[in-house]
Amino acid sequence: MLVTERERVTSELARLGVPVPPSQGNFFWIQAGAGTEEAADVFARHGVAVRSVPGEGLRISIGDVAANQALLAAAAELARREITVGVP
Secondary structure (H helix, E strand, O other): OOOHHHHHHHHHHHHOOOOOOOOOOOOEEEEEEHHHHHHHHHHHOOOOOOEEOOEEEEEEEOOHHHHHHHHHHEEEEHOOOOOOOOOO
C-alpha cells in the first residue's frame, strides 16, 4: 500500500503543479522556500502533520488513504491561494 499511495499522491501533487523529488521512503519533500510557514499552516488546518524547515520546505509522511486525501486537499488549497511551493 505504501508504494501505491506514494505514487498516487506524488502524481496528484505534480498535476497540481507541485513537483516532488523521487522518494523511496514513507515520506517526501516539498520545496517551499519563503512559503514554508504559510504552507505548513494550510496543511495543519487540514489535519496533516508536516515537519517544517523554515525557509526551506516541508517533510510530509505518506499515510493511509484518508490522511492522503486530506494532504491532497491541502495542496489543492495551496494551488488555489497561489502559495508557491515546489520551487527553491
